[in-house]
Amino acid sequence: MIAVVTGASRGIGRGIALRLALDGIPVAINYNTQQAAAQQVVEAILNAGGRACALQADTGNPSQVDALFQQAEDRLGPISILVNNAGILRRGSLDDYDPAAMSDMLKTNLDGVIHCTRAAAKTMRQQRAGAIVNISSIAAHGTSAPGTTWYAATKAAVETLTKRFALELGPSNIRVNAVAPGFILTDMVDPATRETTIQTMAAKAVLGRVGQPEDIADAVAFLVSGQARFITGQILTVDGGRTDFLSH
Ligand code: NAP
Numbered sequence: 612m613i614a615v616v617t618g619a620s621r622g623i624g625r626g627i628a629l630r631l632a633l634d635g636i637p638v639a640i641n642y643n644t645q646q647a648a649a650q651q652v653v654e655a656i657l658n659a660g661g662r663a664c665a666l667q668a669d670t671g672n673p674s675q676v677d678a679l680f681q682q683a684e685d686r687l688g689p690i691s692i693l694v695n696n697a698g699i700l701r702r703g704s705l706d707d708y709d710p711a712a713m714s715d716m717l718k719t720n721l722d723g724v725i726h727c728t729r730a731a732a733k734t735m736r737q738q739r740a741g742a743i744v745n746i747s748s749i750a751a752h753g754t755s756a757p758g759t760t761w762y763a764a765t766k767a768a769v770e771t772l773t774k775r776f777a778l779e780l781g782p783s784n785i786r787v788n789a790v791a792p793g794f795i796l797t798d799m800v801d802p803a804t805r806e807t808t809i810q811t812m813a814a815k816a817v818l819g820r821v822g823q824p825e826d827i828a829d830a831v832a833f834l835v836s837g838q839a840r841f842i843t844g845q846i847l848t849v850d851g852g853r854t855d856f857l858s859h
Contacts, residue, residue, distance in 0.1 A: 613687045614835070615680065617641040617670050617727055620649040621747060622797030626824025627694050628652055628663070631831045636692065637662035639683035643669050643697070662687060670697045670723030680730040692835045695724045695769075696746040700799055702758040713761050720765035721772075728776055732785065735859030742787035742835040745773050748825070749793050750849050753857035766791075770846050777844030786843040788834045793850025795822040798847040808843060816851030826851075 614631050618624040627640045629652065638656065639709035640663055641648035649665035656663035664686045668679035685689060698720045703769045724745055735741030750759045751766035770789055777787040794812035802806065806829035812821050833839055 612691045613637050613639070613683070613689060614692035614694065615639045615641060615683050615690055615698055615731065616641070616694040617723065619652060620645040620665075622764060622799065623792065623795055623824045623827050624694070624696040625652050626828040627831050628787035629655060629823065629856050631692070631725070631835070632656040632659065632663060632718050634832060634836070635661070637665070637687045639679075639687060639690075640665045641668055641670070641697065643667065643680060664772060668696075669719075670727055671718035672719060673722075673726045676723075676726040676730050677816060678733070680727075680753040684734065689812060690731050690734050691738060691741050692748070693727060693730060693735075693741070693743045694835070695727050695743065697723050698748075698766075700759070700762050702762075704758055704760045708761070711789075715766045716762060717845055721768050724763060724769055728772075728787075730793075732780060732783075733783045735780070736783045739784045741780070741783075742839075743776065743780075743785065743787045744831050744834050745769050745787070745789040747789045747791040747846065748792050749848060749856075751791060752848070753855060754793075754853060755855045773846065774844045781843055786834075786839070788839070788842060788844070789846045790827055790830050791833065791846055791848045791850070793822055793848070795827060802854075815853055815855045817854060818851035822849070822851060851852070 616628045619628040619640040631766045653663045669676040748766040749835040750763035
């Protein structure tokens with residue numbers, strides 16, 4: 612098994628890459644701008660006796676994505692695991708809709724998932740084996756966190772595509788699932804309000820804490836493993852039991 616994890620230079624993607632490597636899976640660490648950080652993830656995996664390489668690509672750019680998968684296969688071997696983790700949050704609501712910000716989010720959060728899934732599916736179909744996990748967000752389910760209206764819409768689309776891709780790829784023995792994280796402590800959190808945000812978000816979860824990248828990584832490791840062999844088209848919420856939903 613060989614994995615590609617997008618947006619793995621930091622945050623949740625980094626946690627996922629390190630966790631898959633612990634399971635002995637060689638990992639292509641995709642990054643967009645942070646080459647040094649991506650290289651540090653690679654070094655950590657190599658130092659622990661694993662295999663990894665860092666590969667730059669903007670996942671919203673289809674030709675860069677094709678090159679990413681070609682390089683990953685040349686360096687590590689045929690891809691059988693894809694984690695579509697790369698994502699960005701641009702805050703906004705009905706009162707301050709910014710078309711450029713929306714376009715940026717659609718390019719990374721939605722187009723990126725489509726381009727990477729199409730590229731990975733080529734090899735997975737030939738092998739008649741594969742597991743894909745998309746990183747969504749509980750924002751897609753109606754959480755009441757303010758300023759995430761348009762981001763939520765991009766993640767809702769990711770969840771719909773998770774089910775549609777599961778339908779399209781299931782006959783080729785390729786499983787497609789999603790993990791919907793709650794609040795996870797990463798660089799996505801505004802440093803200016805970090806401490807207040809942590810307290811507020813911890814109070815919203817029945818488990819009384821915010822999440823760490825490892826909380827998501829363990830869920831992803833399960834979904835790509837043989838233990839999840841009969842699970843496809845599912846959205847697994849990993850949020851410590853959030854209580855501020857408009858609906859479930
Ligand atoms: P983060 O700390 O901001 O890291 C984002 C990662 O995505 C970085 O590695 C970045 O690469 C990469 N990236 C961004 N745009 C990219 C592009 N166009 N092409 C390739 N890579 C790109 O984010 P995070 O908090 O770990 O979030 C990871 C995922 O979880 C996202 O999909 C996010 O929506 C989702 N999520 C996060 C939370 C949370 O509370 N943190 C909650 C729900 C869902 P570079 O650094 O190299 O530019």
